[in-house]
Amino acid sequence: MGAAFFQEVSTAGESRLFELSGLSESGPGLSERRRPTVIPELYRAFREERRTLVDILWEQHRFHESRRWNAVELVESVRPENLTDLDRFVVWSAGRAEMTAKPSADRMARLADVECRRWQGKDDALASVIQALGSWSRYWNEEESHHEMGFSQLALQLGFEPLSDASVIDYRKVFPDDDLLRTLTMLSFSEGIAAVNYGQYARHVRDPSLRMLIKQVGADEVQHMQYFISFAKALADSGAYAPKESFAVAHLFLREGGELYGSSRAHVEYRGTHTNWWDHLEDGAGKAAAAPEALERKRTLILHALKRITGISCSSPQEVEDVWMDLVGD
Ligand SMILES: [Fe+2]
Numbered sequence: 001m002g003a004a005f006f007q008e009v010s011t012a013g014e015s016r017l018f019e020l021s022g023l024s025e026s027g028p029g030l031s032e033r034r035r036p037t038v039i040p041e042l043y044r045a046f047r048e049e050r051r052t053l054v055d056i057l058w059e060q061h062r063f064h065e066s067r068r069w070n071a072v073e074l075v076e077s078v079r080p081e082n083l084t085d086l087d088r089f090v091v092w093s094a095g096r097a098e099m100t101a102k103p104s105a106d107r108m109a110r111l112a113d114v115e116c117r118r119w120q121g122k123d124d125a126l127a128s129v130i131q132a133l134g135s136w137s138r139y140w141n142e143e144e145s146h147h148e149m150g151f152s153q154l155a156l157q158l159g160f161e162p163l164s165d166a167s168v169i170d171y172r173k174v175f176p177d178d179d180l181l182r183t184l185t186m187l188s189f190s191e192g193i194a195a196v197n198y199g200q201y202a203r204h205v206r207d208p209s210l211r212m213l214i215k216q217v218g219a220d221e222v223q224h225m226q227y228f229i230s231f232a233k234a235l236a237d238s239g240a241y242a243p244k245e246s247f248a249v250a251h252l253f254l255r256e257g258g259e260l261y262g263s264s265r266a267h268v269e270y271r272g273t274h275t276n277w278w279d280h281l282e283d284g285a286g287k288a289a290a291a292p293e294a295l296e297r298k299r300t301l302i303l304h305a306l307k308r309i310t311g312i313s314c315s316s317p318q319e320v321e322d323v324w325m326d327l328v329g330d
């Protein structure tokens with residue numbers, strides 16, 4: 001099967017994620033005909049098609065370049081007088097939330113390199129998949145810096161107090177290490193949740209530049225989700241990582257009072273190990289993020305990602321729990 005097949009499958013997969021997240025598929029680079037893509041069957045690409053890291057990394061690079069956009073230009077063209085109190089709050093909280101992406105990407109680069117070397121000589125296709133993940137984390141990190149800088153600089157422009165150095169350092173706290181499939185599954189869900197949140201906010205915003213900024217960031221989050229699904233699926237496809245780990249994470253998000261409900265929960269959790277951005281949303285922004293239609297989209301997106309990663313389809317949180325219990329018992 002050639003590259004054209006994967007391009008078609010991947011493009012359809014991406015459109016589906018856009019549809020599920022509630023973000024419309026538009027923006028620079030997204031409507032080109034022969035655009036680069038996220039490879040949906042990465043383990044097979046290395047193992048059966050004998051594709052190489054040089055080839056896959058070029059595809060990643062082409063994709064990254066095709067989607068680049070200018071945060072400075074968008075921030076400078078926002079007209080503060082067009083912004084409501086909710087818009088201002090969304091900008092401020094998104095700026096803080098996005099600060100936690102860098103430690104996550106830093107950790108991924110380190111973890112992936114260690115894990116890749118563990119598989120060399122045992123399963124070389126898997127070692128290549130994980131090296132592709134570590135290499136891709138450089139684009140992920142760079143794209144997240146657009147988000148962080150865009151929103152946090154705009155917040156300053158709107159008159160919010162700058163963060164102290166101690167707060168910046170606190171936001172950079174690195175998450176504890178975990179099983180790689182669990183980590184990738186969690187990240188695919190977090191990116192999906194972020195995409196839905198941005199989709200929700202974009203609907204409320206009147207200023208065209210702020211709306212564009214939010215939509216660009218949301219489109220990046222959809223693309224990040226797509227990459228995490230691709231890497232997680234490749235790990236599961238190799239047979240070396242147990243799908244029950246993905247189900248454990250899905251259960252953690254979907255269970256009553258789980259991660260999915262974030263700021264809509266009655267209390268805000270303090271986590272000594274890291275900062276989770278959805279725990280910090282309050283007032284109007286929290287309401288927009290936790291609106292019933294947003295929660296439904298997030299649930300659907302998580303179930304969709306879980307199916308793409310593991311190949312097992314579930315239609316409700318209860319079914320996820322049942323399958324998880326079965327997998328744990330096996
Ligand atoms: Fe982001």
Ligand SMILES: [Fe+2]
Pocket residue numbers: 101144191194220221224
């Ligand atoms: Fe992201």
